[in-house]
Amino acid sequence: MARATRKIEILHAASKIVSERGIFNLTLEATAIEAGVSKGGLLYHFPSKEALVKGMVDHLAENYRDKIAASVAESANDKGKWIKSYADVTFNNPYPNKEMHAGLLAAKAVNSDLLDPIRTLYNEWQTKIEQDGIDPVKATIIRLATDGIWLSELFDLHHLGEERKEEVYLKLKNWIDE
Amino acid sequence: MARATRKIEILHAASKIVSERGIFNLTLEATAIEAGVSKGGLLYHFPSKEALVKGMVDHLAENYRDKIAASVAESANDKGKWIKSYADVTFNNPYPNKEMHAGLLAAKAVNSDLLDPIRTLYNEWQTKIEQDGIDPVKATIIRLATDGIWLSELFDLHHLGEERKEEVYLKLKNWIDE
DNA sequence: TTCACTATACTACCTGGACGGTTTTTTTTC
DNA sequence: GAAAAAAAACCGTCCAGGTAGTATAGTGAA
Numbered sequence: 001m002a003r004a005t006r007k008i009e010i011l012h013a014a015s016k017i018v019s020e021r022g023i024f025n026l027t028l029e030a031t032a033i034e035a036g037v038s039k040g041g042l043l044y045h046f047p048s049k050e051a052l053v054k055g056m057v058d059h060l061a062e063n064y065r066d067k068i069a070a071s072v073a074e075s076a077n078d079k080g081k082w083i084k085s086y087a088d089v090t091f092n093n094p095y096p097n098k099e100m101h102a103g104l105l106a107a108k109a110v111n112s113d114l115l116d117p118i119r120t121l122y123n124e125w126q127t128k129i130e131q132d133g134i135d136p137v138k139a140t141i142i143r144l145a146t147d148g149i150w151l152s153e154l155f156d157l158h159h160l161g162e163e164r165k166e167e168v169y170l171k172l173k174n175w176i177d178e
Numbered sequence: 179m180a181r182a183t184r185k186i187e188i189l190h191a192a193s194k195i196v197s198e199r200g201i202f203n204l205t206l207e208a209t210a211i212e213a214g215v216s217k218g219g220l221l222y223h224f225p226s227k228e229a230l231v232k233g234m235v236d237h238l239a240e241n242y243r244d245k246i247a248a249s250v251a252e253s254a255n256d257k258g259k260w261i262k263s264y265a266d267v268t269f270n271n272p273y274p275n276k277e278m279h280a281g282l283l284a285a286k287a288v289n290s291d292l293l294d295p296i297r298t299l300y301n302e303w304q305t306k307i308e309q310d311g312i313d314p315v316k317a318t319i320i321r322l323a324t325d326g327i328w329l330s331e332l333f334d335l336h337h338l339g340e341e342r343k344e345e346v347y348l349k350l351k352n353w354i355d356e
Numbered sequence: 357t358t359c360a361c362t363a364t365a366c367t368a369c370c371t372g373g374a375c376g377g378t379t380t381t382t383t384t385t386c
Numbered sequence: 387g388a389a390a391a392a393a394a395a396c397c398g399t400c401c402a403g404g405t406a407g408t409a410t411a412g413t414g415a416a
Binding site: 043 | 370371372373374375377
């Protein structure tokens with residue numbers, strides 16, 4: 001089974017390894033085993049390690065873009081819908097974030113250029129966020145604060161308690177409409 | 179020459195390699211060469227790679243702690259001096275941030291437990307920031323926004339222009355005293 | 357004598373990637 | 387619609403190169 005799916009299974013396996021065992025354990029063999037495929041099979045889909053990591057980043061960038069776009073689409077067309085969607089998705093979606101973390105770390109380790117799709121995404125969002133009917137500085141601060149949560153989760157540096165996190169989230173949301 | 183200094187030179191060399199060439203090029207040999215020391219010499223100071231990375235993290239944590247503490251000390255004892263110092267130092271000090279980036283990435287790659295000193299630091303600051311005379315939620319948002327800048331610089335994801343960055347900085351500062 | 361190294365050699369292991377198959381699926385031909 | 391051909395998807399082994407860490411003998415300074 002699984003035609004186009006195999007590639008994606010392999011990408012998930014790679015992310016899982018990075019998340020659970022760290023970059024240094026992201027080897028072709030380990031990825032193959034985790035994905036339930038042979039090394040040769042893996043190399044058929046991704047002809048090099050760099051190609052594999054590129055696959056991770058491209059995949060997650062596409063996913064994240066869709067996720068935000070979907071959230072924006074179902075918003076009423078009120079002002080601030082981009083920053084609101086960005087904050088919503090990032091605060092409340094542990095899953096794509098995990099993959100994001102793995103992809104970022106892997107790309108940074110293997111070849112920084114592989115981060116370009118994320119940079120593109122970031123620039124797109126920043127533009128939208130700043131041109132969405134609210135003060136761009138305020139919008140940028142909300143965006144940065146959201147990213148701050150991200151940083152903290154990426155390195156597991158500090159757990160805001162759930163209540164504090166919720167308070168922050170609500171205060172940011174209210175601030176948008178102020 | 180250079181008694182206690184050599185160790186620190188080695189740590190700087192290691193950070194430089196991580197920053198410029200990425201984690202995978204942080205080998206013992208490369209570090210020794212960059213530091214102008216023999217491999218044996220390096221291993222004399224840091225008996226394993228993990229010890230080296232631990233040295234990086236410990237050193238930068240100490241540095242960062244001092245830096246913030248110094249900034250707090252020279253503040254008038256007005257409310258919000260902790261968050262103000264945190265934002266000041268992080269916004270305006272590209273140097274320790276670079277080392278921080280390298281240390282975080284190296285520790286995350288080699289062994290997440292090595293991040294513990296940073297976690298401790300983070301917890302200390304969060305406590306101080308929340309008990310410093312201003313609304314803790316507001317203080318936390320400022321802290322998160324500051325960290326957002328960090329994330330962006332760490333992966334080189336997006337350059338806020340200098341003006342926009344300055345606007346953000348000023349708006350956050352004003353917000354503290356509001 | 358000890359400390360802080362240098363220089364070199366060596367081991368044991370791991371990893372990316374090449375390579376030459378084999379099996380499964382799809383397409384074409386009769 | 388069955389057989390044949392071709393393409394796609396995959397397997398498993400091998401190897402050159404690199405790496406952490408060990409070992410060892412020696413050097414100069416305090």
